[in-house]
Amino acid sequence: MKFHFNHDEGFETEFEFGKLTVSGNEEKGYRPFQLMVSSIAVCSGSVLRKVLEKQRMSVEDLQVEADVTRDPERANRLTHIKLHYVIKGEGLTDKKVAKAVELASKNCPMAQTVIDSVELTETFEIK
Template identity: 45%
Template sequence: MKQHGFRIELPHQTLDIDGNELFGIRPYELMVSSIAGCSAAVFRKIIEKQRLEIDDLEVAAEVERDELAANRISKITLTFIVRGYHLDRGQLEKDLELAQKNCSMVQTVKDCMEIEERLDLVHLNHLNHY
């Protein structure tokens, strides 16, 4: 415990947690980060296993909270932004569905909140590189 919130010593870093973002990461942000990070890591692993070539993978999270129910998280929308040259939307959509089924964090909370996943493809061409 510290003056504001708590400090957690992890093997690779120290993490300050507090309901006030001035003093640390907020608890709901940790949950969203865990879900987004797990889902993205599983998605990436599937893409790599299939030897699909992508240039970059980014995930953005939008959160909806229910003020009438202790401000609980009611929905998380994850948008996966995949950049690459020869992207196959159909294959990547299947891979994203598989990732959701194999992400332990999504599977842990799927009955408590809505998790929506979207796929945004950015097709690169030779003009994108200078």
């Protein structure tokens, strides 16, 4: 990956899907913390969906809500990310989904990358 400063308060790169602009100013591009949290939330949700389906639970809809805590005393560092999954489907039980969430957490590369420096909490509800 190559990122180029665009002289408009941000960096840009080009991917197969299109151009990505990253900036500390959310009016100029995606903020770095938004991308980090998005990566963790989407990776975790994707792995969870796969685990649920492998365990023969069908997923009709899956939403991931991310609540972020930052520490302004330490360069606004991310300290805690709470992921809350809202799942709709067939064959879902609290016990089965809880086990799937635990298994998915161990297999999400993005979550595992930050697990020693950011507290990650996962909860769920079945619709």
